[in-house]
Amino acid sequence: MKKISLSLFALLFAFSSFSQYKTQLNSSEIYQKIEKLNFLGSVLYIAAHPDDENTKLISYLSKNLHARTGYLSLTRGDGGQNLIGPEIREALGVIRTQELLAARRIDGGEQFFTRANDFGYSKNPTETLSIWDKEKVLSDVVWTIRKFQPDVIINRFDHRTEGRTHGHHTASARLSMEAFDLAGKKGSFSEQLDYLSTWQPKRMFFNTSWWFYGSQGKFKNADKSNMLAVDVGNYYPVLGKSNTEIASLSRSQHKSQGFGNTAVRGKDLEYIELIKGKMPAGQEAIFAGINTSWSRLKNGKEIGELVSEIQRDYDFKNPSHSIPKLLQVYTKIEQLENKHWQEIKLKEVKEIIASAAGLYLEAYAENQIATPNDSVKVNIEVTNRNELDTNAYSVYFNETNFTKSIQKNLSNNTSYNTTVNFKLPKEIAYSSPYWLDLPHTIGMYKVPEQLKRGKPENDAALNAVFNLNINGTKLNFTKPVVYKTNDAVKGEVYKPFLIVPKISLKVEPEILIFNENTSKAISLKVKNNSSATEGELRLEAGENWQIEPAAIPISFQKKGEEKTFRFKITPPKEKTTGKLKAFFFRKGKKYSQENAIIDYEHIPQQSILSPAEAKLIKLDIKKKGEKIAYIQGAGDKVGESLTQIGYDVTYLTPAEINQNKLAQFDAVVVGIRAYNVLESLKYKQKTLFDFVKNGGNMLVQYNTAHALETKNLAPYSLKLSKNRVTNENAKVDFLAPEHPVLNAPNKITKADFENWVQERGLYFPEEWNKKFTPILGMNDEQETQKKGSLLVAPYGKGYYIYTGLSFFRELPAGVPGAYRLFANLLSLGK
Secondary structure, eight states, X not given: OOOOOHHHHHHHTOOOOOOSOOOOOOHHHHHHHHHHHTOOOEEEEEESSTTOSOHHHHHIIIIISOOEEEEEESSOOTTSOOSSSSOOHHHHHHHHHHHHHHHHHHHOOEEEEOSBOOOSOOSSHHHHHHHTTHHHHHHHHHHHHHHHOOSEXXXXXXXXXTTSSOHHHHHHHHHHHHHHHHTTOTTSSGGGGGTOOOOOOSEEEEOOOGGGGTSHHHHHTSOOTTEEEEEOOOEETXXXXXXXXHHHHHHTTOGGGTOOOOOXXXXXXXXXXXXXXXXXXXXXXXXXXSOOSGGGSTTOHHHHHHHHHHHHTOOTTOGGGGHHHHHHHHHHHHTOSOHHHHHHHHHHHHHHHHHHTTXXXXXXXXXXXXXXXXXXXEEEEEEEOSSSOEEEEEEEETTSSOEEEEEEEEOTTEEEEEEEEEEOOTTOOOSSOGGGSSOOOSSBOOOOOGGXXXXXXXXXXXXXXXXXXXXXXXXXXXXXXXXXEXXXXXXXXXXXXXXXXXXXXXXXXXXEEESSSSOEEEXXXXXXXXXXXXXXXXXXXXXXXXXXXXXEEEEEOSTTOEEEEEEEEEOOSSOEEEEEEEEEEETTEEEOEEEXXXXXXXXXXXXXXXXXXEEEEEOOOOOOOOEEEEEOOSOOSHHHHHHHTTOEEEEEOGGGOOHHHHTTOSEEEEOTTHHHHOGXXXXXXXXXXXXXXXXXXEEEOOOXXXXXXXXXXXXXXXXXXXXXXXXXXXXXXXXXXXXXXXXXXXXXXXXXXXXXXXXXXEEEEEEEOTTSEEOEEEOOTTSOOBOOSEEEEXXXXXXXXXXXXXXXXXXXXXXXXXXXXXXXXXXXXX
C-alpha cells in the first residue's frame, strides 16, 4: 500500500468528536494547559474494561506531571450489567464508552479501545484469548502504542497471576507485555507502517496494590525495592481541588455500574512495580531519565524557553497578555520536523490561544437530524473578547465543499452572526457507532478500516472550521456542528447533530412468542426523517410464517412525521424460530434500519442504527397463574418478556407493596439486583414473606453479596457468593429430577438448556437452609459443580424461589427453554 502523508494521517486519525458542551477555560485552567504545553512525555495506561482504570493515577499523570496520558480499555464493557436502565450488550457498550469519555474529560486523559468484544465474565486468560481473536487484539494494542507513542506503559493487572482475577484482566496485561516489544519491530504487523512508524516505549510498570497481595498486612511486608511509591493525594491550589477529588468526579461518571465515588483527601500512595525497562535511579519519578522537555525535538529547545517565559509572566487577571508569545510558539511548532508532537502541540496551543483570547466560536443546526443530500441551515457565531487585531475570514464545513466567506474585523467584545444553508453530500456517513456497522462475533467487532481502529467514537457528523487571523497569524479552529435549544428549566441544551436514514423503522415487540396456532399482531413504527415522500411497507419472515397484509402503501407529508401500522402474524404448526424483517421501499431504494436513541443526562445523546427486526418463536409452553407483580431492580426486560407468554404483569415500587395489593397476584418476581439498589425494599420483606405464606410464589433473581441492603434475603438462611458459570453451553445436571419445577406444567429436558446466551448464571448462593431444594447442578470446565443456581423452598402455602440463572439475558434473547422453566417456577403449587 502506498504511504499517505503524515498530515493527512493526522487528519484521518484525529480523535476529535462531539462531547457535552464545555464553556471557555477559565484563567486557572489556561495556566494549567500552558504547563502541559511545556511537557513532552506520554503515559499509556492499559486494562480490560470501563472502570478498570485508576483515575487517581491518570489524573495525577495528566494534571500534576502534565503528561499526555491515555487509557486503553481493551473492551467497551458490553458484557456487564446496567444499573441505570434496560440496555445490555451493544447498547450498554455504547453507554460505557461515553462514560469513559466523560471521565477523561474530567481527569484529562485520552481514551482508546481495541476491537475486542466483552463477552461476559471469563475465569482465565486462556479462555479469554480463545474467544477473542488474540492476533487482532494484539495488533490493536500495538497500533495504539505506535500511534500514541508512550514513553511509559502502566498495566492495571498482573500478567503473572492466571485465575486470580477476571480472565480479561490478565489477558490485557499479557497482551500489553507482548505489544511492548512488538511495537518497536518493523516485522510485526508491518501493514500498520503504511500509516505510522514503529515505537519502543522506555519502561513498563504494573499498578499494584494490597488487593493483589490478599491483605494490607501482606502488602505492607512485601519487598518494594522494585516499586515506585507515588503520592496521588496532592492539592492543586490553582484549581481549588485535590487530585483525589478530581479522580473521584471522574470515577463517578461510571454511573451504569453504580460507581458514584466519594473523594478522600490527604496523602494517598499508589505503587507501580517495574516490569520492563530500567528502574529509575533511587526510586525517582516515573519519567526519570527520559527527556520530557522540548529539547527532545530538533529545534525544540527555543520553543521550550519561550513557553517557560509565558509561564513565568502569566497574568491571571488578563491571560490575553500571553497571546503574542503564544502565537510565536504556534509558528515555531508549525516548522517542526517531528509530525507526531507537532500535531499534539498545535492542538494544545490553539486551545490555549482561543481561551486566552476569549474567542467564542459556535455552529449550531436548526434541526437535530438530517439525511444524506439534505439541505441544512446552520447558525454561526464568532465573538472576539480581546484587544488584539482579530479578523474572521471564513468558515469551512469539512464534510462538504461549502465555505462561507466572512472577512470581518472584530474589535473587542463584538460578535459576527450569520446563518448559512448548504447541501450535505449524498454519501455522508450515518451517526451510528462505527464498530456496530458490521455483524460481529461473540468475541470481536469488525472494523476493516485501519484508521478507525482504536478510536473511542465516531467523529462529529459535521464540523465547522473557523479560519481567523490574530495579530497577523492565521489559525483555524474546528468545532463540531451541534443542535442547540432553549429549555424553560435548563436553559441552553446542547445535543449532537445527527445524520440518519431518510426512513427509520421500529418493530414492536422485539420478540413475538406464539404458544398456540392463533395469530398475533405486531406493530411497525415508521418515521420520516426527510421531506414529503411515499412508498410501500413490507414484512418478511420466511415461507412458514404468514403475514397479513402483504404490503401497505404509505405516504408522509412532512419531516418528523411518524406513523404506526399493524400486521397479523400467523405461526407455523410446528415449534420453530424465525426472524421478522421490516422494509420500506421508496423510489427503488430499500430502507430497513431502526434508529434507537440513548439519552441520559451524564453523557451526550447517542444514535444507534441496527436492522429493523424481531424474533419470532413458536413454542410449546403451558403455565398456571395469570397475574404477576414485578419489582424492578437495576433494570431488565424480564417483565416485558413475561407479557409475551400471556402473563398480566404489574410493576410495583417498594412503596406500593402492602398485603391488600399483593393479594391480587399469583406471584411476585423481584428484578435483578433489587436488594442492591432499592434500600426501602428491605422494609417490605415481612409483607412479601407473608404473601408467600398465604399461598403466593416469590421469585427473586440474582443479587450481589456486596452492597446487599438486607441480611434477610429469604425466609430461611441464604448466603450469596461470587460463584458463577460463564460457559453458556455448560452441562446441566438435574439434581431433583422429580421436583415439580422440572415436570409441571412443562416437562423440562436438557434441550431446554440449549442456545443460552453469554452465561448460565452468576452470583449463586453457596450456603442455604435445608428447607431449600437445589434443582440444578452445573460448572465450568475444571471446576467443581455449583448447586446454587436455582433453589426452591416451600414456605407456608407458597414457594420462595431464589435463582442466579441469567433469565435477564435469556428471556429478552428469546431462549425457548428459559421461558418454559420460568413458567414452571411461577406455576409452582398452582
